[in-house]
Amino acid sequence: MKQLLANRVKTLTPSSTLAITAKAKELKEQGIDVIGLGAGEPDFNTPENILNAAKKSMDAGLTKYTPAGGLPALKKAIIDKLARDNNLTYKANEIIVGVGAKHVLYTLFQVILNEGDEVIIPIPYWVSYPEQVKLAGGVPVYVEGTQEQNFKITAQQLRNAVTEKTKAVIINSPSNPSGMIYTKEELAELAQVAEEMDILIVSDEIYEKLVYNGVEHYSIAEVSDAVKSRTIVVNGVAKSHSMTGWRIGYAAGDATIIKAMTDLASHSTSNATTTAQYATIEAYNGSQDTVEKMRKAFESRLEAIFPKLAAIPGVKVLKPQGAFYLLPDVSETAEKTGYTSVDDFVSALLTEANVAVIPGSGFGAPATIRLSYATSLELLEEAVRRIDAFVKAKWQD
Template identity: 70%
Template sequence: MNLSLANRVSALTPSTTLAITAKAKEMKAQGIDVIGLGAGEPDFNTPQHIIQAAYESLMEGHTKYTPSGGTAQLKEAVIHKFKRDQNLIYKPSEIIVTSGAKHALYTLFQVLLNEGDEVIIPTPYWVSYPEQVKLAGGNPVIVEGKQVNSYKITPEQLADSITEKTRALILNSPSNPTGMIYSTEELKAIGQVCLENDILIVSDEIYEKLVYDGSVHTSIAELSDELKEQTIIINGVSKSHSMTGWRIGYAAGNNTIIKAMTNLVSHSTSNPTTTSQYGAVAAYMGDQQPVEEMRKAFEERLNIVFEKLNNIPGFDCLKPQGAFYLFPNVKEAALLTGYDNVDIFVQALLEDAKVAVIPGSGFGSEDNIRLSYATSLEQIEQAIERIHEFVLSKSK
């Protein structure tokens, strides 16, 4: 048997988090008290009214296929959400519902990119962006969002990165992993560059509801009719309504692109899970108070643990404005404790301090680590205390 793999798969970069995750699970299985701060999902259950709606849909016999691009009811709920939250108007033909926001992104790049097309991706980036671009035959063009600029790129950096092959820019605000948010003025300036160069804006807004300390999320599509036409919004209910396992995301934008995406999923995944779609309708059309309660809980955790983290020698962390991650620069801490790079420092944290964090190299920022506060406050505080003690003991 010929076991050679397709080039598109062979070109994928192995996840830097796999070894850490596997090692942490192995240690836990051995009864070792490991605290994991790698979670990329809320630690709250899905709100009860959403669960109830999904249950009722099953009892009513809604267990069959739906249209590949999502039910009419869910598309209308998404349209309602855009109008309510951002005063954006979309038609059903401009919406596709997918099996999670990741699937929306994957499908978008598959229909958008030809071999050699370029997609500009600011660092730090969510780990799947470059890989999805490569899987579609495109080339990721990495542009550094510097710490001095709150890990955001500037219009000048964007303009300097554009070539005749540039097809799209990915914007993730609030960001995973940094939690930073692009301001309205920053979005206007970046949007102008995209308009002048006819570059599609892929706006990943999955963390839009999780913003703190008075910060405000603005979609670049809100700023003008021209920018709305130039933008594909990617979103879903995973983070906002604690529905990660339900796998419901969506894309909104130009109907030609949305139609192509719908055609593609009709030959790949078919429809998103029927029951989950009924739950997502309830998520957007029902009580939004659970969303706010979860947001407040994350905000409280952030405000408690942020200073404690920054008190660790060699840790330099900007306070995030959204999402549920802390992304400190720990290069100095690694050097203080005798490690040449942060990846080795992360391994030592797991083995000696029994704390699992994600190395920043997986996000295009090798001097950082990502810690999630989507876990109990007690666990987060204990983990930070262990890290602090580890750095102090190794620095002597």
């Protein structure tokens, strides 16, 4: 029999997030009281006004195909949002609506990368960036933003990583998994390197609305018109409006790139789900009160849980500025509790303490674990109590 699988899928790395989630689910089904801190989605329902808009569109018979790049009315809502929130001006032919920000990124890499093109990916990174780059024939080039650097890369690091094969750099701010945010000044420095070295900037801003303690989010595309022209902004309503399952994301950028993405979408997805597009129009045009309500809830949880996590023996953790994740370095904790790796520590934490966290190895940061605080404060406090007890029971000086 001929080879069944294409070579391109043989290098894919399974998602560590999904693996831990599956194991936690299996234990729960056995009646074990597992607390899962792996969630990458808000624990709130989609706001009522958005649900009502979706129902209204269905009742009106608006359930047919839309243009491949998205409903004109939704593109306008996105254009208005970008102008209102980010001081960025776009035209309709510079916007594409896709099946979630993840698929928008996938489509983007498919249309900009040739075999062997390099994409610079800061560590720690969201698990799908390297895999999507590889699937497009590209080569991930990793640059580490250490904990001492607040998990951010510097302009000099970016400059040092660029070669004649470099096509783009990915900037994810606020970051998954670290929750850190690049300042306006840091973005300007990175943008200057991108201009000088003539590379594209992929700016993933999906956690834009989830920022805390007075910290502001800036889009790197705001730096200048010249920077905007080489930046593809990727965003969506999944995190900001608790619409993860609706699968609506978008890209804003160069019209030539957007047209290529739209052409590819016309042969792959046809269009993003029609009902979800009408719901997203309301998400952007309607009241934003629930967005702020969710943000405040996450901020409150962070304030309550951070000092308790930081007090666990061996844990070294930075206070995140956005998103809803904590990324503590637990390498010492794992060592002092008798484990040869953080991955082994995570596995034992699940089976013995019944707490599911994500090993940082999946994010390029094997000394860390990722904990999501997108769950109730009661469960968060119990989870940290269990982790603390687990560590203290096993700690060996």
